[in-house]
């Protein structure tokens with residue numbers, strides 16, 4: 001049977017700054033999904049990572065379905081009411097437009113969705129990250145789908161070894177969705193040349209070259225492009241189907257042991273390592289560090305199993321300790337050099353104003369050494 005997975009993520013308010021949503025806020029969103037989604041969606045899951053709520057829906061309405069997106073939009077609106085009542089910080093932060101118009105793309109929330117014929121066994125992963133941007137998934141996806149150092153299936157499994165087709169979006173282009181398809185292994189170096197630039201080129205989806213099946217859908221929202229100014233980072237959500245013709249679950253997870261440096265730490269303006277965390281982890285130190293959580297599900301006849309929290313394991317405790325060391329290393333140099341993002345990517349205008357004011361005071365030195 002054909003189903004659609006729709007995963008939508010938004011920050012509609014959190015306790016104590018940009019840390020975690022309240023239990024009441026999460027409960028209200030789940031209540032709206034449960035009551036109003038009855039008859040429309042087959043199953044749902046509601047969770048959170050940092051200050052962002054993630055809603056996962058299983059349904060048969062296809063991608064970009066108006067009633068499905070409206071349901072989630074309305075649930076986030078209802079959550080915003082709770083956030084306002086509780087005085088939560090940033091109430092309604094990611095709902096950038098006043099009115100719903102067709103689907104939530106371009107309105108603020110991050111969306112990942114895919115439609116496929118359910119396999120006999122259908123395992124998939126839901127990734128949610130906070131204090132970072134969609135390009136944070138570029139390196140882990142490249143390593144899991146295109147590098148035999150991380151994906152042993154590329155050399156062990158004939159189906160996986162056929163390679164994958166990546167659709168990459170140029171998120172700096174705002175007039176329309178500007179994308180390119182690149183297939184590995186032949187175009188691996190071209191792919192790397194794009195994916196090194198996390199702020200500009202973002203993996204939107206990946207398909208198997210063995211059977212054309214979609215393995216990955218990743219959100220590509222740029223809140224700044226929608227709002228025209230800084231309104232928070234584009235904390236990304238991603239769905240990944242695993243096993244058989246796709247990488248194994250563990251191969252998808254392996255690159256998260258790196259704790260690679262990504263944009264989005266404190267004020268969306270600093271660089272920090274991406275820490276794999278348990279579900280429902282908030283943020284703390286220096287409004288971070290950037291975090292990613294991952295829940296593993298199976299779906300059958302449109303019904304979800306209870307999820308497994310994959311980063312809740314002793315191995316990842318050790319990774320977290322190591323990543324914490326990387327956090328301290330980069331934070332020890334404060335604003336200097338690569339610890340802070342380049343001026344073009346800063347999410348606050350203060351530095352630009354300061355530099356503009358100083359510009360007038362620069363002069364050509366005509367002293368003795370000139």
Ligand code: F6R
Pocket residue numbers: 017018131232233264265266267268286287
């Ligand atoms: C929010 C974030 C935070 C805020 C910071 C200041 O996702 O990254 O680091 O930028 O807490 O927030 P404001 O400007 O709202 O006081």
Ligand code: MG
Pocket residue numbers: 011014017018051090093232
């Ligand atoms: Mg926030």
Ligand code: MG
Pocket residue numbers: 011050051052130131235
């Ligand atoms: Mg957030």
